[in-house]
Amino acid sequence: MDFSEKLKELRKQKGITQEELAKNIFISRSVIAKYESGVSIPTKENAKKIAEFFDVKLSYLIDEEEHLELTLAEVKTRKIVFYIVSSLGVLINSLYIIICAIPIFTRFRYIYPIPDGMDQPPKENVQNSVMSATLRNKNPMGIITLVFCVLDFVLFILMLIKTNKKKSNVLLDFSSIILLVINVFLIFVTVIMSASYSL
Numbered sequence: 001m002d003f004s005e006k007l008k009e010l011r012k013q014k015g016i017t018q019e020e021l022a023k024n025i026f027i028s029r030s031v032i033a034k035y036e037s038g039v040s041i042p043t044k045e046n047a048k049k050i051a052e053f054f055d056v057k058l059s060y061l062i063d064e065e066e067h068l069e070l071t072l073a074e075v076k077t078r079k080i081v082f083y084i085v086s087s088l089g090v091l092i093n094s095l096y097i098i099i100c101a102i103p104i105f106t107r108f109r110y111i112y113p114i115p116d117g118m119d120q121p122p123k124e125n126v127q128n129s130v131m132s133a134t135l136r137n138k139n140p141m142g143i144i145t146l147v148f149c150v151l152d153f154v155l156f157i158l159m160l161i162k163t164n165k166k167k168s169n170v171l172l173d174f175s176s177i178i179l180l181v182i183n184v185f186l187i188f189v190t191v192i193m194s195a196s197y198s199l
Contacts, residue, residue, distance in 0.1 A: 003047075003062055004038040010054045011036075025049040082159065082173060089156035089180045093149040096187050100146055103127035105195055133194035141193060145186040152179040 011021055018036070022029040027046060034040040042050065051058045105128040110121035134142030155176040 008036045086156045086160045093153040096149045100131045103129045130194040133197040145190045
């Protein structure tokens with residue numbers, strides 16, 4: 001008997017419906033229906049909930065082949081999530097690194113001394129990048145953000161390489177994601193400050 005048949009049998013022995021089972025283990029009835037019809041296999045967490053509810057060993061519910069299939073499905077899902085997060089991290093950090101050098105803000109400044117015959121000083125159009133705006137105003141935020149972005153960019157590249165080759169390093173993954181959250185905040189603050197300097 002495979003998992004779907006065992007689940008159906010255990011549920012019928014207990015005399016409960018799919019909906020009652022779903023409510024007891026906090027998952028949807030449609031998920032239980034998929035498990036019983038063999039359309040999908042449970043996550044390890046859901047399989048443990050089911051085993052605990054019916055007071056059976058997990059090894060009874062899931063045989064070695066199903067366990068391997070379950071493990072491979074979880075590994076595949078984890079790899080996809082890490083790939084998406086890594087790609088997003090590379091994109092955000094590289095965009096900021098590029099934006100740092102591109103003059104995206106325009107400001108006007110007056111040219112002194114006032115030339116003869118003019119009432120007001122002439123205006124000059126000045127283009128500023130995020131980096132030049134923060135440096136001109138002696139604010140280290142642009143440099144700090146750039147350093148963090150370069151560091152995080154490198155960590156995400158390493159994360160992508162490790163995900164493709166072998167088991168990922170949890171510390172590397174966690175550090176990259178935490179640094180990305182910090183960087184998003186720093187990028188937002190730096191760009192707002194740079195824009196305000198251009199007013």
